[in-house]
Structures are given as structure tokens and as C-alpha cells.
Amino acid sequence: MKQINKIYTPIVFLCFAVAACGPSQETKELQLKAKKIIGALPSKMPGSEKDTPELVSLGKKLYFEKKLSQNNTQSCNSCHNIEGKGAGVDNLPTSPGAFGKNGDRNSPTVLNAGYHFAQFWDGRAADLKAQAKGPILNPVEMAMPSEAEVLKRLNEDSEYPALFAKAFPNEKTAVTYDNLAEAIASFERTLTTPSRFDDFVNGDHTALAQDEQDGLYTFISSGCTSCHSGNALGGNSFRKLGQVNPYDTTDFGRFNVTKKAEDKHFFKVPSLRNVSLTAPYFHDGKVATLEDAVKKMAYHQLGQNLSDADTNKIVKFLGTLSDKSRTN
Structure with a gap:
């Protein structure tokens, strides 16, 4: 035992010495x-300083909301999965839309997207808010026929009118397509990794x-x-x-x-x-x-x-x- 201790002590000392040397x-x-x-x-995305808990909470609910697709099958999360260890994608070459037809481009990750200078592969949306408006009305993706139909569904829901009112307390008409997009963007601004x-x-x-x-x-x-x-x-x-x-x-x-x-x-x-x-x-x-x-x-x-x-x-x-x- 004494011999083992004699060997062990210099090894321990050497390990501490190496660690102490630093990089x-x-x-x-x-x-x-x-x-x-x-x-x-950065710990926070640009624009997130203005986001309130109510706005982020609404945005999260909308992000997972399948009522935003024509046949109630698709949500933002369908193509940009963030549940569990999901990395903001569906890991498919291209994504199937509400009625099964695939888009023509790979779905990019939503994680950290708010740090980008533009959105989509071709940069056609300036920011997260502009991006959020697109897929809902895209005939291949979520296939809603119009903004009016989207708002009709939200206003007829038992929860959304009150949630929009809390998230946008200073607006007479809180349930708008613009506010929907702003809420989703506010949630996406929390997705830093x-x-x-x-x-x-x-x-x-x-x-x-x-x-x-x-x-x-x-x-x-x-x-x-x-x-x-x-x-x-x-x-x-x-x-x-x-x-x-x-x-x-x-x-x-x-x-x-x-x-x-x-x-x-x-x-x-x-x-x-x-x-x-x-x-x-x-x-x-x-x-x-x-x-x-x-x-x-x-x-x-x-x-x-x-x-x-x-x-x-x-x-x-x-x-x-x-x-x-x-x-x-």
C-alpha cells in the first residue's frame, strides 16, 4: 500500500500541475x-427586448396551432420541429404540406433564425415577422385561402381573442394578421442555442x-x-x-x-x-x-x-x- 501511495501522489500532483498551466x-x-x-x-436576439411574456406565450401557442392550416393538420412546428431535441427542422429533403404535396426547398432551422439578416433561402422576407406570414397562406404549405379566413378561425376560438387582447393591450382590434405574425416572431426570438x-x-x-x-x-x-x-x-x-x-x-x-x-x-x-x-x-x-x-x-x-x-x-x-x- 505504501508503494502504491508513493506512485499515486506524483501522478496526482502532475495532473494538478498540468491543469494549473492553463491553455x-x-x-x-x-x-x-x-x-x-x-x-x-449573443444571449438575446435583436428585437427581443420589446417582447412581453404575454406576447411570447401567445406566439408559442400559435407556433403549434394546427388551425392555421386549411385542413387542421399543419403547424409551424410540423416543418420546424423544436419539441424534445428537435433542431428546428423535420430532417426531410423537402417538407410535405397540408395536402401532402412537398415544397421545392429544404426547410431551414428556425433556431437562431432571428440573428439572420434576411429569411428564407432567397431572402424574400426581411425578418421573422415577415417570414411568419408566408407559410400560412402558401398553397403548398399550410394552404389557408386568405388572411380573413385565418382571423375568422382565431376569433371563433374560445381562447385566442382574450390572449390577443392581453398580448396587445393598447390595440382596439387585437386579432389581426400582423399581430399574429408579430407574436410568432416574438416566440421564435427565444429560440437561441x-x-x-x-x-x-x-x-x-x-x-x-x-x-x-x-x-x-x-x-x-x-x-x-x-x-x-x-x-x-x-x-x-x-x-x-x-x-x-x-x-x-x-x-x-x-x-x-x-x-x-x-x-x-x-x-x-x-x-x-x-x-x-x-x-x-x-x-x-x-x-x-x-x-x-x-x-x-x-x-x-x-x-x-x-x-x-x-x-x-x-x-x-x-x-x-x-x-x-x-x-x-
């Missing part, structure tokens, strides 16, 4: 670089394992941050899909909104937060795995043929961007 110089430099290029996710990466950027050098730090270094050095920068790692610019090497798609993207020839095949750069949870990938949902998505992005956008080793490093890092409550 390596490489880790410190990586933290600083990540903070400068990406940064930590802090990650281990944020802990790392905020100074916790132990938040990322060494292989994850290697992945972050490779992510930056490979040029991924030329598009995926800012605290959402994307969501702040439009880029041509097939910037260096063409990508096979018939979707004109941003051009459908602007009608400018130079906008053909431009799409909003998606946020990479929670990306390991939101397969399949790209606007068409045709890329099944994150490894394949990383390789294709490197080839089509950067003109690089990433090795399997570097691809796996980047994928390892991307896993650190997931909401901590959805990965435990």
Missing part, C-alpha cells in the same frame, strides 16, 4: 481568432477537446469562414452556389425575388449552428451527410478537394456548434 499558446491564439472572425452567440463553441470563445479553454480545436483551426485555415462568419456562422450574406465549380441545380434562388440576372443561383448562406443535427443539407436537401456537405462546399465554393482527414476534422468541430440541451 497552450496555440489554444489562446485559436480562441482569439475565433472570437474575432465568428464571436459568441448556446453551444460549447460559445464557451470556448468566451474563455473556457477546456470546452473543446484537442481534436475539436484542430477542426476549428482547419475550418478557418481552409477558408470556410469566407462565407460562414459572424456569430451565426452564416445567415449574413448571399452567395452563388457553385462559386468556383458549378453546382447542378435548376433553382434560380435569389433571382426569383430580384429578377436580376446576376442573382441567379444565389442563396442565403445558411447558419452552421446546430448543423450536425439538421440533415439533409443544401437548399434542395439532396446531400445526406455532413461529411459530404463539407466536401461539396469546399469543392463548389472554394475550389478545394478536401482530404478525408481534414473533412473529418471540420465535421468534428461543427459538432461543437450544437445546442448543449439538444446533445446531452
